[in-house]
Amino acid sequence: IFHVGSLILVWTCIFFVFLLIRIQRPKNFPPGPPPLPLFGNLLHVNMANPLKDFERFAEQYGNIFSLYTGSRPAVFLNSFEVIKEALVTKAQDFSGRPLDFMINHLSENKGNSYYKLSYQLSNQISLDHRRFALMTLRNFGLGKQSMEERILEEISHLVSDLDRNAGTVNPQNMFHNVASNVIGLVLFRSQQHIPSEVHQDHYRDFKDHQWTMEYEVKKYCVSGEPRDLIDCYLDELDKRKNDGSTFSEDQLIIDILGLHFAGTDTTSNTLLTAFLYLMAHPEIQAKCQKEIDEVLEGKDHASYEDRHNMPYTLAVIHEVQHTTLMGYRTVIITNLTIILKEEGQWKFPHEFNPDNFLNEQGQFEKPEAFIPFSTGPRVCLGEGLARMELFLVIATLLPHFQFVWPNDAGDPDYTPVYGVTLTPKPYRMHIRRRETVKQ
Numbered sequence: 546i547f548h549v550g551s552l553i554l555v556w557t558c559i560f561f562v563f564l565l566i567r568i569q570r571p572k573n574f575p576p577g578p579p580p581l582p583l584f585g586n587l588l589h590v591n592m593a594n595p596l597k598d599f600e601r602f603a604e605q606y607g608n609i610f611s612l613y614t615g616s617r618p619a620v621f622l623n624s625f626e627v628i629k630e631a632l633v634t635k636a637q638d639f640s641g642r643p644l645d646f647m648i649n650h651l652s653e654n655k656g657n658s659y660y661k662l663s664y665q666l667s668n669q670i671s672l673d674h675r676r677f678a679l680m681t682l683r684n685f686g687l688g689k690q691s692m693e694e695r696i697l698e699e700i701s702h703l704v705s706d707l708d709r710n711a712g713t714v715n716p717q718n719m720f721h722n723v724a725s726n727v728i729g730l731v732l733f734r735s736q737q738h739i740p741s742e743v744h745q746d747h748y749r750d751f752k753d754h755q756w757t758m759e760y761e762v763k764k765y766c767v768s769g770e771p772r773d774l775i776d777c778y779l780d781e782l783d784k785r786k787n788d789g790s791t792f793s794e795d796q797l798i799i800d801i802l803g804l805h806f807a808g809t810d811t812t813s814n815t816l817l818t819a820f821l822y823l824m825a826h827p828e829i830q831a832k833c834q835k836e837i838d839e840v841l842e843g844k845d846h847a848s849y850e851d852r853h854n855m856p857y858t859l860a861v862i863h864e865v866q867h868t869t870l871m872g873y874r875t876v877i878i879t880n881l882t883i884i885l886k887e888e889g890q891w892k893f894p895h896e897f898n899p900d901n902f903l904n905e906q907g908q909f910e911k912p913e914a915f916i917p918f919s920t921g922p923r924v925c926l927g928e929g930l931a932r933m934e935l936f937l938v939i940a941t942l943l944p945h946f947q948f949v950w951p952n953d954a955g956d957p958d959y960t961p962v963y964g965v966t967l968t969p970k971p972y973r974m975h976i977r978r979r980e981t982v983k984q
């Protein structure tokens with residue numbers, strides 16, 4: 546009897562402990578699957594690729610649902626209208642960013658300034674940094690060489706590399722290096738190319754390279770004319786001396802890492818997706834090449850202005866982004882992936898079709914629901930740079946080379962690998978020189 550009594554006692558205790566740590570959705574909180582004590586909804590989601598589960602929950606609970614990671618709630622917004630309402634109409638309430646585990650991890654607990662400072666609700670300070678970076682990226686202080694020239698310089702290296710090594714390549718590192726070098730040229734111009742080992746796991750390696758950057762910081766101090774974002778930042782530091790501002794050399798390193806991180810994988814994953822689709826749809830690739838050939842008339846690289854005369858190529862690039870979206874705001878998760886397939890927003894929601902971005906006359910036209918860079922006051926800070934980079938890389942590589950899906954590679958697999966951004970599974974690419982370009 547004593548034995549049974551103690552069992553009942555133990556179970557009652559467990560029951561009360563569970564009751565105490567039970568997670569309950571607050572009143573008026575968006576619905577979702579019932580959270581378990583301690584785990585929340587973690588067991589309801591396939592962490593390797595949660596997109597399918599998000600789609601299932603959206604069908605079951607509607608456009609706004611919530612999930613718990615442990616005891617922390619996250620709200621998911623799953624239609625263009627609700628995302629727009631949150632990020633634009635109610636921007637004031639939704640533009641802060643939480644200091645999230647992942648961000649902490651990435652920046653080794655220092656917290657990326659954009660996230661950390663807004664979490665502390667020092668919005669003024671955070672916006673200060675945002676404004677500064679935006680101004681600098683818009684080329685108000687990067688010295689004589691324009692952003693476009695920097696990007697083209699990097700692309701010319703790529704074209705000569707491919708000229709020398711045409712054949713079958715793994716493009717993962719190639720595009721990663723392009724994106725990383727372009728943002729590198731903007732952030733720390735005189736450092737030229739970051740050593741390639743940094744690309745593999747650049748956060749860890751960057752930490753090891755911090756001494757280099759700190760050395761660069763000292764060097765730039767005496768340089769006079771700003772050549773890159775570091776120089777501009779140092780000028781800003783000078784101007785703000787003793788005004789109690791959050792601009793500091795420590796913060797500079799954090800900001801640079803944040804910008805480098807935000808600007809590398811996003812762009813390189815988009816390029817990887819672009820070339821995957823261009824190889825899988827050789828007729829689309831050929832149509833782009835024809836259009837680009839006609840506009841370039843033998844010129845060996847595109848310029849950003851040319852996009853106005855290349856509506857089809859522009860539509861293809863946008864259609865690529867239409868397939869690669871992600872939203873990674875943590876407490877409010879804007880499910881940009883779902884709205885890309887939302888019925889009613891797209892002519893062809895379920896297929897890769899550049900006509901999504903072309904009107905009846907074949908002119909380029911962008912649907913309102915196309916927000917790969919998010920929207921509202923916290924829209925992507927590198928949008929201008931990324932757009933220019935995507936266009937120049939694609940419109941310069943296509944007239945030089947033919948990209949062919951290798952015969953022995955089976956069918957292309959479009960299932961994305963889930964991460965901070967979505968990326969295609971690793972693939973190989975066969976590259977042949979096109980003879981149309983006049984040398």
Ligand code: HEM
Nearest residue numbers: 659807808811812815873874917918919923925926927931
């Ligand atoms: C194709 C390339 C890119 C895509 C698709 C992309 C997408 C995005 C998206 C969706 C956000 C908002 C995230 C959120 O709501 O939490 C964002 C923010 C941001 N992006 Fe990008 N991005 C790209 C390239 C870049 C580049 C090249 C840079 C660097 C110059 C950059 C810097 C940033 C920064 C700093 C933020 C945070 C802005 C803030 O919090 O105010 N991005 N990006």
